[in-house]
Structure formats: structure tokens, C-alpha cells
Amino acid sequence: xxxxxxxxxxxxxxxxxxxxxxxxxxxxHNYMYxxxxxxxxxxxxxxxxxxAGNLQIGDVPDGYKATRTTQEDFFLLLELASPSQTxxxxxxxxxxxxxxxxxxxxxxxxxx
Amino acid sequence: KTQVExxxxxxxxxxxxxxxxxxxxxxxxxxxxxxxxxxxxxxxVSLTVLVHENDKTSNxxxxxxxxxxxxxxxxxITATLLDDTATYICVVGDRGSALGRLHxxxxxxxxxxx
Numbered sequence: 001x002x003x004x005x006x007x008x009x010x011x012x013x014x015x016x017x018x019x020x021x022x023x024x025x026x027x028x029h030n031y032m033y034x035x036x037x038x039x040x041x042x043x044x045x046x047x048x049x050x051x052a053g054n055l056q057i058g059d060v061p062d063g064y065k066a067t068r069t070t071q072e073d074f075f076l077l078l079e080l081a082s083p084s085q086t087x088x089x090x091x092x093x094x095x096x097x098x099x100x101x102x103x104x105x106x107x108x109x110x111x112x
Numbered sequence: 113k114t115q116v117e118x119x120x121x122x123x124x125x126x127x128x129x130x131x132x133x134x135x136x137x138x139x140x141x142x143x144x145x146x147x148x149x150x151x152x153x154x155x156x157v158s159l160t161v162l163v164h165e166n167d168k169t170s171n172x173x174x175x176x177x178x179x180x181x182x183x184x185x186x187x188x189i190t191a192t193l194l195d196d197t198a199t200y201i202c203v204v205g206d207r208g209s210a211l212g213r214l215h216x217x218x219x220x221x222x223x224x225x226x
Binding site: 004042045090100101103104105106108 | 203
């Protein structure tokens with residue numbers, strides 16, 4: 001079954017720590033996205049990618065890096081985590097920008 | 113500035129009742145609009161997509177309308193079930209090309225009680 005799988009499900013790190021969030025999709029989709037979801041806000045786009053090796057900056061990229069190593073795998077990197085990055089992170093994939101999206105189950109990150 | 117506004121922010125209904133969720137937006141261009149259901153702590157699941165002026169869609173007990181002139185959409189849920197308890201998110205896509213962006217509302221939290 002086609003899916004988007006995120007890992008870990010939960011993560012706790014200290015301020016200044018190094019965190020990598022992983023996402024793998026088996027939908028054969030070209031597009032992959034990283035969003036963060038905070039109370040009172042809609043999902044906000046951090047980074048996205050059209051395909052392996054491609055990276056596009058989203059709306060709230062500060063403090064985040066991303067890398068698309070393969071068609072299936074998209075990673076979000078926090079090299080110096082800060083408490084403001086405590087959030088629920090979602091990965092998604094789509095065939096095109098206008099087609100249906102498949103979302104992962106989310107990674108809850110706590111930076112203390 | 114928030115470009116997608118949803119109302120109400122939260123809503124409590126009794127099982128079996130109908131409810132209506134509203135979405136107003138200022139996104140331009142408005143290529144399409146989607147409604148998603150998000151169970152607590154889970155990912156978003158697409159319920160329906162509306163593309164054309166005055167589109168109406170139906171997906172079981174969920175039905176939706178889109179008025180592009182008014183930049184307004186509604187999601188109707190009929191005969192609610194306890195499993196309908198979730199956050200419903202309105203999302204507007206600003207174009208159909210590879211450069212398209214999605215604009216998310218903050219969601220309406222629906223609670224269905226026995």
C-alpha cells in the first residue's frame with residue numbers, strides 16, 4: 001500500500017542539539033514536502049522538493065535544512081535546535097502540485 | 113497575514129446531528145480547494161477537492177461547495193458519528209503548476225458527543 005512513513009514518531013532534544021527527521025514515500029511521487037503544525041496556525045511549509053537532489057525553500061525555512069537523497073527519501077535537518085522549533089512535523093508527497101496529497105502520521109519534536 | 117480563515121474554531125454536536133463548516137479565503141489565484149480530516153495526532157486525510165466555480169462534491173456523508181466569486185467554501189457533514197470527531201482543515205492551492213503552493217487554514221475542531 002502506498003504510504004508516507006515518518007520517523008521517529010516522537011523526539012526530545014536539548015537546545016543546540018542536532019536532529020534529523022526522516023520521511024520515506026512509496027507512492028512514486030515526484031514532490032515531497034516538510035510542514036510544521038502549531039496550535040492556532042495552519043500547516044506551514046518549511047522545504048519541498050521536486051525530485052532526488054532537488055530542494056526548494058518554503059515559507060518558514062529559517063533554522064532548517066533538507067535533503068532529498070532519493071525519489072523516496074526526504075530528510076529534515078535541525079543542526080542547532082531551538083525551543084521555537086518544538087512542533088508537530090508532517091511530511092507529505094504528491095504526484096504534481098495539483099494532485100492529491102498523502103501525509104505521514106507526523107513527528108512530534110520537543111526541544112528543551 | 114492569514115489567507116485562509118475557518119469558522120467556527122470549534123464545534124460540539126450530538127451524534128446524528130448535521131453540521132456545517134465554513135472556509136473563507138483571500139488566496140489568489142485560487143486553483144483548487146481541498147478539505148482534509150485530521151484525527152488527533154495523526155496525518156491529514158483528503159475528503160474532497162473542488163476545482164471549478166460553483167463546484168459541489170459529495171463523498172458519503174461529507175459534501176462540499178465552492179463559490180469562487182465569494183472565495184468561500186462549506187463542508188457539510190450529515191448524520192454525524194462519534195468517529196467524525198477530528199479537526200477539519202481547509203486548504204487552497206494557488207495554481208496547478210509545479211510551482212503551486214498550498215495555503216492551510218488553522219482548522220475547525222469538531223467534537224461529536226453521544
